[in-house]
Amino acid sequence: MATYSTNEFRGGLKLLLDGDPCVIIENEFVKPGKGQAFNRVKLRNLKTGRVLEKTFKSGESVEAADVMDRNLQYLYNDGEYWYFMDNDSFEQYQVDAHAMGEAVKWIKDQDVCNVTLWNDAPILVEAPNFVVLEITDTDPGLKGDTSGGGGKPATLETGAVVRVPLFVQIGEKVKVDTRKGEYINRVKD
Amino acid sequence: MEVCTPVLSQAAGTDPSIVPLHTRYTGPEYPRGLDLFLQTSPEFAMKRLLAAGSGAIYQIAQVFRDGEYGPRHNPEFTLLEWYRPGLDHHDLMKEVADLMSACLGQEIGMKKIRYVELFEQQFGWNPLQAETNQLEDAAKAHGIETGNLGHRDQWLDLLMSLVIEPTLGKQGLTFVYDYPASQASLARLNPEDERVASRFELYYQGVELANGFHELTDAAEQRRRFEAENHQRQQRGLPQLPVDENLLDALDQGLPDCAGVALGLDRLLMLQQGEMTLDRVLTFSLTQA
Numbered sequence: 001m002a003t004y005s006t007n008e009f010r011g012g013l014k015l016l017l018d019g020d021p022c023v024i025i026e027n028e029f030v031k032p033g034k035g036q037a038f039n040r041v042k043l044r045n046l047k048t049g050r051v052l053e054k055t056f057k058s059g060e061s062v063e064a065a066d067v068m069d070r071n072l073q074y075l076y077n078d079g080e081y082w083y084f085m086d087n088d089s090f091e092q093y094q095v096d097a098h099a100m101g102e103a104v105k106w107i108k109d110q111d112v113c114n115v116t117l118w119n120d121a122p123i124l125v126e127a128p129n130f131v132v133l134e135i136t137d138t139d140p141g142l143k144g145d146t147s148g149g150g151g152k153p154a155t156l157e158t159g160a161v162v163r164v165p166l167f168v169q170i171g172e173k174v175k176v177d178t179r180k181g182e183y184i185n186r187v188k189d
Numbered sequence: 190m191e192v193c194t195p196v197l198s199q200a201a202g203t204d205p206s207i208v209p210l211h212t213r214y215t216g217p218e219y220p221r222g223l224d225l226f227l228q229t230s231p232e233f234a235m236k237r238l239l240a241a242g243s244g245a246i247y248q249i250a251q252v253f254r255d256g257e258y259g260p261r262h263n264p265e266f267t268l269l270e271w272y273r274p275g276l277d278h279h280d281l282m283k284e285v286a287d288l289m290s291a292c293l294g295q296e297i298g299m300k301k302i303r304y305v306e307l308f309e310q311q312f313g314w315n316p317l318q319a320e321t322n323q324l325e326d327a328a329k330a331h332g333i334e335t336g337n338l339g340h341r342d343q344w345l346d347l348l349m350s351l352v353i354e355p356t357l358g359k360q361g362l363t364f365v366y367d368y369p370a371s372q373a374s375l376a377r378l379n380p381e382d383e384r385v386a387s388r389f390e391l392y393y394q395g396v397e398l399a400n401g402f403h404e405l406t407d408a409a410e411q412r413r414r415f416e417a418e419n420h421q422r423q424q425r426g427l428p429q430l431p432v433d434e435n436l437l438d439a440l441d442q443g444l445p446d447c448a449g450v451a452l453g454l455d456r457l458l459m460l461q462q463g464e465m466t467l468d469r470v471l472t473f474s475l476t477q478a
Contacts, residue, residue: 056336
């Protein structure tokens with residue numbers, strides 16, 4: 001059984017807590033001058049998505065979650081599940097809406113995503129940090145406005161809505177930061 | 190008088206919650222090598238000077254503690270430590286408050302509260318008497334999920350650090366005093382209630398800044414406490430540390446009745462500059478050193 005000591009804790013480390021795989025979001029070291037040291041840790045349960053806080057005595061060891069991160073290519077969605085493929089082994093994976101989480105807003109066919117597997121089943125899909133998507137709907141903006149001030153909502157081909165500058169038009173492609181859901185710039189073909 | 194004592198020592202403090210860094214000397218006098226500890230505070234050497242008749246002394250010292258790194262911790266940090274013969278810890282709290290006002294450039298109010306009262310106000314029970322399950326329940330009620338901590342002092346540390354400390358010193362300086370005797374191995378016991386010791390801590394803006402004692406002067410009692418701490422270390426699977434015989438000899442010679450305090454200068458600078466983390470005020474913290 002692999003374990004991690006509190007000294008190894010950092011954002012992204014995956015632990016097994018009460019039988020569920022969890023990922024560390026934040027880790028803070030707390031210690032009174034004369035007294036016991038603690039690690040106060042914020043984690044996300046990868047099965048339920050719930051965020052929880054746990055406090056460990058510094059120096060304690062915690063069981064590692066036996067998870068693997070794989071780069072998998074998104075193939076299609078059948079209305080219920082999303083299907084991904086490992087381009088080396090051609091093995092396919094079926095992913096449910098829960099594991100897809102926010103990623104559904106950003107990805108389209110052929111995109112390669114980091115997928116976390118637990119006991120060989122996908123439990124978390126992360127969209128690429130940046131994606132390029134076409135605008136399918138937005139109000140016509142003012143011609144010649146390049147200031148970028150203000151902005152307007154625009155619907156992307158995946159259905160996600162982001163704020164874009166007034167000069168951006170339907171049919172244009174834009175680069176988006178998926179972690180913040182923010183427009184970065186226009187992309188010419 | 191300003192003094193400067195060695196950073197390296199053949200002995201170490203035995204406090205089970207403080208881990209000294211160590212190094213090794215090899216050369217004349219010790220051809221086969223000598224293990225040396227980097228000081229975790231200059232307390233023992235300064236008490237030897239006091240016993241030798243130095244009178245009131247202070248120093249600004251680099252000190253070292255293994256395993257401590259975070260927003261408010263760096264394994265190497267700076268203490269201002271001073272001792273006042275003839276004063277007790279209440280006199281010294283007043284002096285610390287005056288220094289804080291001078292350093293922060295404004296008159297800052299102070300309040301004093303006993304450790305026991307602090308817990309009674311927050312949780313409604315007496316920390317000297319509460320059962321371990323009461324401490325566990327209080328942690329749970331404040332959203333703290335943790336495993337079995339074992340010793341009740343560790344539960345008290347948990348509640349102090351995570352629940353009480355962040356709220357202390359918001360309106361001015363808060364001095365907490367009369368700590369459980371089990372948490373003050375270098376302080377004398379309160380003659381009116383021997384369950385508590387004459388130790389104080391200063392908190393300001395939710396940050397622990399200083400720790401002081403009305404110093405224990407009884408050599409035999411000090412030896413018993415060091416040995417008890419080494420016994421606790423053994424129970425927790427920690428290494429035994431060599432007791433500082435030079436300090437015990439000095440106490441035997443006679444340490445004058447005195448109070449002493451150590452104040453974290455890096456944390457003080459952090460608060461003075463309105464910063465939230467130590468790395469903002471250290472030249473190079475652990476990861477850049």
